[in-house]
Amino acid sequence: ADSLRDFTLGNLDPEQRAAVTAPAGPVCILAGAGTGKTRAITHRIAHRVVTGQVQPGHVLAVTFTARAAAQLRERLGGLAAHGVPARTFHAAALRQLRYFAPRLLRGREMPELVTSKARLVTLAATKAGFRTDRIVARDLAGEIEWAKSSLIEPDDYVVAVAKAERETPLDPASVVRVYTAYEQVKRTSGVMDFEDLLRAMIWGIEEHPDVAEQVRDQYRHFVVDEYQDVNPLQQRLLEAWLGRRSDLTVVGDVAQTIYSFTGASAGYLMDFARTYRNATVVRLVRDYRSTPEVVALANTVISQARGAEARLRLDLIGQRPSGPKPDMRVFIDEPAEATAVARRCAELIAAGTPASEIAVLFRANAQSEAYEEALSDTGVPYVVRGGERFFERAEVRQAMLALRSATKSTSELAMPDRVAEVLRGTGWEPDRPPAGGANRERWEAMAALYRLATELSQMTMLEFATELERRSAAQHIPTVDGVTLASLHSAKGLEWDAVFLVGLVEGTLPTAYAKTPQAVEEERRLLYVGITRARQWLWLSYGQARSPGGRARKSCRFLPGFGGGESPRIGLPREKKVVERRAVSAAAPCRICGATLLAGTDRKLGRCATCPSDIDETLMANLQEWRRQTAADQSLPAYVVFTDA
Numbered sequence: 029a030d031s032l033r034d035f036t037l038g039n040l041d042p043e044q045r046a047a048v049t050a051p052a053g054p055v056c057i058l059a060g061a062g063t064g065k066t067r068a069i070t071h072r073i074a075h076r077v078v079t080g081q082v083q084p085g086h087v088l089a090v091t092f093t094a095r096a097a098a099q100l101r102e103r104l105g106g107l108a109a110h111g112v113p114a115r116t117f118h119a120a121a122l123r124q125l126r127y128f129a130p131r132l133l134r135g136r137e138m139p140e141l142v143t144s145k146a147r148l149v150t151l152a153a154t155k156a157g158f159r160t161d162r163i164v165a166r167d168l169a170g171e172i173e174w175a176k177s178s179l180i181e182p183d184d185y186v187v188a189v190a191k192a193e194r195e196t197p198l199d200p201a202s203v204v205r206v207y208t209a210y211e212q213v214k215r216t217s218g219v220m221d222f223e224d225l226l227r228a229m230i231w232g233i234e235e236h237p238d239v240a241e242q243v244r245d246q247y248r249h250f251v252v253d254e255y256q257d258v259n260p261l262q263q264r265l266l267e268a269w270l271g272r273r274s275d276l277t278v279v280g281d282v283a284q285t286i287y288s289f290t291g292a293s294a295g296y297l298m299d300f301a302r303t304y305r306n307a308t309v310v311r312l313v314r315d316y317r318s319t320p321e322v323v324a325l326a327n328t329v330i331s332q333a334r335g336a337e338a339r340l341r342l343d344l345i346g347q348r349p350s351g352p353k354p355d356m357r358v359f360i361d362e363p364a365e366a367t368a369v370a371r372r373c374a375e376l377i378a379a380g381t382p383a384s385e386i387a388v389l390f391r392a393n394a395q396s397e398a399y400e401e402a403l404s405d406t407g408v409p410y411v412v413r414g415g416e417r418f419f420e421r422a423e424v425r426q427a428m429l430a431l432r433s434a435t436k437s438t439s440e441l442a443m444p445d446r447v448a449e450v451l452r453g454t455g456w457e458p459d460r461p462p463a464g465g466a467n468r469e470r471w472e473a474m475a476a477l478y479r480l481a482t483e484l485s486q487m488t489m490l491e492f493a494t495e496l497e498r499r500s501a502a503q504h505i506p507t508v509d510g511v512t513l514a515s516l517h518s519a520k521g522l523e524w525d526a527v528f529l530v531g532l533v534e535g536t537l538p539t540a541y542a543k544t545p546q547a548v549e550e551e552r553r554l555l556y557v558g559i560t561r562a563r564q565w566l567w568l569s570y571g572q573a574r575s576p577g578g579r580a581r582k583s584c585r586f587l588p589g590f591g592g593g594e595s596p597r598i599g600l601p602r603e604k605k606v607v608e609r610r611a612v613s614a615a616a617p618c619r620i621c622g623a624t625l626l627a628g629t630d631r632k633l634g635r636c637a638t639c640p641s642d643i644d645e646t647l648m649a650n651l652q653e654w655r656r657q658t659a660a661d662q663s664l665p666a667y668v669v670f671t672d673a
């Protein structure tokens with residue numbers, strides 16, 4: 029037992045160790061990418077499990093993507109903390125709702141979960157008397173998602189949009205009509221969306237004391253990774269789970285908030301120490317993931333950030349040995365870029381990097397296809413989007429049904445052979461992988477099912493079909509071997525030896541849809557997330573033209589390395605000189621929590637960002653004085669860094 033305990037405390041720095049061994053109760057880790065936040069929470073859970081403080085089944089660890097949840101489970105398993113549930117908010121809610129459905133729904137059938145709003149929204153828009161195209165339907169779906177995630181009912185939408193200063197291309201009054209119709213359409217067709225799922229469970233707990241008691245008896249210790257991306261709906265579910273208790277560990281990085289457009293708010297993370305006055309607050313700045321070269325680029329990109337994340341940010345300090353400089357490349361067009369990326373992948377693999385340690389990340393899923401084609405032309409295996417929604421794919425569901433019905437007849441061929449036979453029956457040709465695109469994705473999905481069957485070859489057909497259903501409910505996606513092609517959004521929390529960030533042009537990153545300064549800031553954070561995924565090799569590139577002979581586009585404004593760079597800064601006239609960053613010698617650390625205090629001329633001052641203490645008056649006076657002397661123009665986005673050195 030002692031050695032197990034030491035094991036859970038091994039390979040941690042003093043701050044991480046403080047988070048791991050902090051007593052039961054609220055704990056918050058605020059730190060940048062790659063500083064070991066996820067490591068700290070997995071060790072904290074494992075440490076508490078092996079020292080007998082908590083039982084594995086009483087912990088609930090939640091995160092935001094299926095892949096991140098899978099990674100949490102994997103890391104917990106590696107620390108001898110098996111049996112700790114690690115799920116996305118949705119998977120956790122779905123499981124609970126299924127369990128409590130007989131009690132909550134009193135015999136009524138549980139509505140079917142729809143994973144995409146697009147079709148229903150189009151239907152609702154028609155009912156409400158609007159004609160929509162694909163783009164309008166997508167915008168409407170986005171607005172409805174934002175409203176529901178922000179706990180805003182149709183009637184409150186107009187006021188809420190104005191209050192949030194949310195700029196959308198849609199007329200708010202029309203959104204209300206479609207939103208209202210959307211809710212009706214759902215009800216009459218007996219389906220629910222992801223937000224309804226969370227709402228149902230919140231209602232289940234808040235309105236049913238017996239359900240609340242049972243849920244709270246089951247889950248006693250809560251851990252949330254990537255807490256900067258929690259939205260009000262998820263927060264409310266978390267609070268329902270907690271009841272009056274506060275055994276909650278949250279970790280996050282404000283600079284990695286990439287879902288605020290859909291309702292996420294880093295405010296919960298920033299205010300944690302004010303919400304829970306007895307919270308243990310830990311900050312980490314050592315970056316264990318990336319080479320100093322990658323860390324330097326990440327620091328540069330995010331140091332230009334404006335807004336709350338800048339206030340809370342600390343420069344990352346790279347811990348790993350020096351590595352190659354990030355490779356920044358400009359190509360004549362996108363096909364040339366894709367070909368070069370595929371070649372470089374092949375070189376890395378030939379030199380010994382496993383394909384699964386390489387990722388090509390892009391802003392929009394539509395960018396994937398060019399890379400799929402180039403990789404298959406080069407003979408490099410790849411996995412599209414890492415199977416994020418693996419079990420939601422139509423062909424996977426169809427295959428699962430076919431496998432289930434195959435259990436009714438006897439055969440035995442051996443189980444994996446039977447699985448292959450059933451999959452062939454659905455049109456899968458194992459020896460003929462299609463070159464690229466959607467067909468290739470379908471083929472890869474079937475191949476993954478078959479591979480899983482061979483891994484679980486000791487199971488019977490029935491056991492295998494049941495196992496698939498279990499994994500589907502737990503969003504436990506099959507392991508895949510190949511270069512990962514994924515969106516920047518879905519790459520959050522993950523890491524690879526080699527990362528290719530592609531298509532870094534204006535219009536793609538930042539996306540053309542980012543029309544407000546806040547939306548542009550979110551794009552910058554997305555790039556920061558991308559850069560910080562790389563351990564060793566980082567490649568950044570863009571093709572000047574979209575297709576051969578096309579018009580040349582501008583390089584991404586966040587990356588001065590391409591020769592473009594951000595000038596002028598968004599929203600500021602060109603001639604204004606920007607005060608980048610200044611240290612104040614009269615500064616001191618926060619008296620209560622010791623955090624390095626950050627504040628800026630364009631923000632509310634006077635408060636420590638991590639704990640409830642007010643900044644001391646002398647310090648405030650010094651700051652005011654400094655502002656007077658240096659920043660003649662108070663509107664400049666300058667900020668001050670108080671250092672405790």
Ligand code: ATP
Nearest residue numbers: 039040041060061062063064065066067316317521
């Ligand atoms: P992100 O913000 O991207 O989610 P994170 O803060 O969660 O990052 P981790 O994924 O926990 O960071 O850690 C990044 C990498 O550094 C991992 O490979 C992890 O194993 C390693 N690492 C973390 N802490 C240490 C440490 N004290 N010593 C050695 N390696 C560490």
Ligand code: MG
Nearest residue numbers: 065066253521
């Ligand atoms: Mg993490």
